[in-house]
Amino acid sequence: MGNQMAYERIIENNLFMSIYTFHCRLLRCVSRFFTATTTISYPTTTRHDDYTKLDTEYTNTKRTIILDLDETLVHSTTQIPGVRYDFMVMVKMESGVMPIFVVKRPGLTEFLERLGESFQVVVFTAGLEDYASQVLDKIDRKGVISQRLYRDSCREVKGRYVKDLSMVVGEDLGSALIVDDNPSSYSLQPENGVPIKAFVDDLKDQELMKLVEFLEICYVYEDMRDAVQDLMAN
Template sequence: MRPPPPEDLRQPRQIKRHQKWVPSLEPHRATPTTTTTVHPPSEGALPPSDKKTLFLDLDETLIHSWTGDTPPPEKYDFVVHPRIDGQDLTFYVLKRPGVDELLLELAARDFEVVVFTAGLEAYASLVLDRIDRTGVITHRLYRDSCIELDGGGFTKDLGGIGRDLKRVVIVDDNPNAYALQPENAVPVRPFVDDLKDTELKGLVEFLEVLERFEDTRDAIAYYRLKNDVKER
């Protein structure tokens, strides 16, 4: 059995249930369950910015990682060794195809890039140090900026971290993560080990549309409609 992903490390016997994949750019109108705040983001948690903000999830969106007593996977890009709850752990990390190209594209465009992950900082910070060598990612938000759901898992409230929702996009594989602001979400297929995956290539194409709209939610709606027409 595959060990739990990094966001479940505090509950090592509880394997995270996989969410049903939501097709790219189709907003998920899920209603979050009753929540218990762990360490919610405080108002204005991020310094002011006049740029549009792209919030990127980490695990299963930009990378996938393995840990535990199982043998290392055949394919991985690098290894990190965080110390969590007094234990020294080893994670084998595989980058999603296109992640390097996405970061290069973001560096060339006028966006604020923030990673917003439910992973623990001890783990996620080491991964981000490896995939973002040039500092494209301007801010990092970890599990202590999320809201814990009573039934397990986390959601991310974009409304309490000092950003205008008209200028915000969240990219995430988990519908629970953006359930509070689904109209700001660009869903992606969860990534595990498919080296032919093209989700991030589609995200680069979306950035071109995003630049043309003042309200990011209009850009998401337009791009979704455009893709729907193509598929007919």
């Protein structure tokens, strides 16, 4: 009922008509939003008092979602996994060529396609290019991902690989978010980070479908970091 009243107020006040279709879709999706099993609670809709943060000028600007690869989009292992794997890539090692078995996170294909409708999609991984490029070729058949950054683009800080988002968006950090299961990866810009539960082999995992609903809400914030701040406050 609360969501319906907020929706009606938007129509009555003729607010932000450029995102009208988005909100209709969002409200239809609310009933199938998050399950109690998730460790992260994303808001199902934007609160009425938060509409002051929206600006139609920004909704017409392409925003950027930066995605981690391993344990965020896929799980890879040198051993045959205990669940059905989706494909295998061959990676050169010092000892020769090694097979890597890859399990895609459930919903990955739809997740990328939906993101590609509104966002510029970038993958920033600490994985080596020889491995990661092959995996990305397999999971991104439609060319949704516009930019790929690998381990050689990371900064090493106290023995950890850290991703500097300014390499992707420069100083316009309000237009970008990074999704990563490892918070230390975005420690240079923690306010831009959207955490996600690490994926290994749970074929019932629904985190990507939950996440895409939240990211679609983030799109209409003037500064997408405000959406993350609201998420953490709830």
